[in-house]
Amino acid sequence: MSKQQPIELFMPPNILKAKLGGDSHSIDFAAIKRAEAAIEEIKAEFPDWIAEDIALLTASCGKFLSEGDGNAVGRLFRASHDLKGQAATFEYPLVARIAASLCQLIETTEKPEAINGALALAHVEAIRVIFREKIKSMSDRTALELTEELERKVHAATERNAAAK
């Protein structure tokens, strides 16, 4: 059923196109190559970057376990969400996957105090081990089994939380 609500639709002038020019029919492959080369140059910094992100995650998890309030959960979620999004770029795809699992655990649990602290900590510890052992492959058997086990536990927790609603 449609709502009979008036709308105004208009096209603002494309100031950006006028400013930057360019030919819309092709991709600037030279710029892409330059950027990929620039990423290669800063790759040496990636281990330090991810180490800092993991340290922040660890500290956030510690705060969450000791305080457990909404603010602590928010910090833990943001730290894990950053790793979910960035760890693959920093060459640790399994860290990204475990961080995604931790995000799911937090997101699908309605109240902060109901989040399984031991399971959250297990995620953080797994991330620390994978980084410490420099496991960059997606197919490292032990790391993959650990990841899958954490995902299974979160999946089960998600189902329990959904059933409890």
Add this chain to the structure above:
Amino acid sequence: MNGYRFDKLKLLVADDNQHMRKLISTIMKAFGTTSVYEAESGEAAWQSLKKIGIDIVIVDWQMAGMTGLDFVRKIRNAPDSPNPFLPVIMLTGYTHIDHVRLARDAGANEFLAKPVTVKALMAKITSVIENPRPFVRTKTYFGPCRRRRNDMSYKGPERRAAPDAIDVDGIRPVGSGKTGSHGP
């Protein structure tokens, strides 16, 4: 080569993670953009917008305080907004279609999923330059048209849409239950 004058672009990256800011800045500078500004919060980004004539904003969804969604809503709707039409690319680790809808309904022009790649970033920047969406004003929404299709001839009432109403960045809705519930 498309020859964009990226050197003329003023770009703002708002993300509370310094590594993501540096990654995006590195890519944009390699594209040729010399004026890349960084903000570590939504509040700082808002202050930058008021001082600098920014052309494009890339904003992270998950920030403490003012989130990316809050920020884009403020750009579109605040009476003191320096530019309600400013192109905004929402950067996020979320990839579910419901999150795409939320970003779209807040007024974001594009949705850039992490992990960020050079090609994906170039594609989003190119899209806001080459394929700007028309703007829509309704009682409850002001921002880029939430349909990719630019039907400028449409003059009728607000449409509550069928499943084909959403086509954001090639992400198609799964099933038709809730699809298109947010109108034009």
